[in-house]
Amino acid sequence: MSKAEIDAVTAEFFGAFDNRGDKTADVARIRRLMLPGGVIVKAGSELTVYTVDEFIEPRQRLLTDGRLVEFSEWETSERTEMAGDIASRFGEYHKSGVLDGEPFEGSGTKTIQFVRTSEGWRIAAFAWYDEL
Numbered sequence: 001m002s003k004a005e006i007d008a009v010t011a012e013f014f015g016a017f018d019n020r021g022d023k024t025a026d027v028a029r030i031r032r033l034m035l036p037g038g039v040i041v042k043a044g045s046e047l048t049v050y051t052v053d054e055f056i057e058p059r060q061r062l063l064t065d066g067r068l069v070e071f072s073e074w075e076t077s078e079r080t081e082m083a084g085d086i087a088s089r090f091g092e093y094h095k096s097g098v099l100d101g102e103p104f105e106g107s108g109t110k111t112i113q114f115v116r117t118s119e120g121w122r123i124a125a126f127a128w129y130d131e132l
Contacts, residue, residue, distance in 0.1 A: 005121050010078070017071060025059075030055070035122050044129055076107070086114065095107070095108075108129050
């Protein structure tokens with residue numbers, strides 16, 4: 001059991017949204033990081049449950065059509081618990097970028113559920129809550 005492997009998957013997950021500089025965001029890599037049929041939930045007043053594809057498509061478009069630029073998000077703290085072939089991570093994150101020409105910053109909380117597969121650790125589900 002290696003927390004370093006979960007740390008790496010988490011870093012790759014956050015990196016999928018990064019389009020700073022000349023970098024092209026690769027939100028489609030979420031398909032590789034998640035199990036088929038994985039569940040994604042945006043918590044809060046606009047509670048939304050997504051399939052993997054429902055989550056990826058609008059974000060890929062937003063991060064590549066010029067509306068959201070210089071965007072990145074990163075963990076600022078985390079707590080990970082592991083038991084056999086399952087793990088749960090609860091973390092705070094920060095994000096920044098320029099949306100429709102206006103700089104913004106934000107923060108929130110994500111929880112990620114992992115399972116170990118024959119190909120390594122994969123995300124079974126994640127949920128997030130953005131602070132106001």
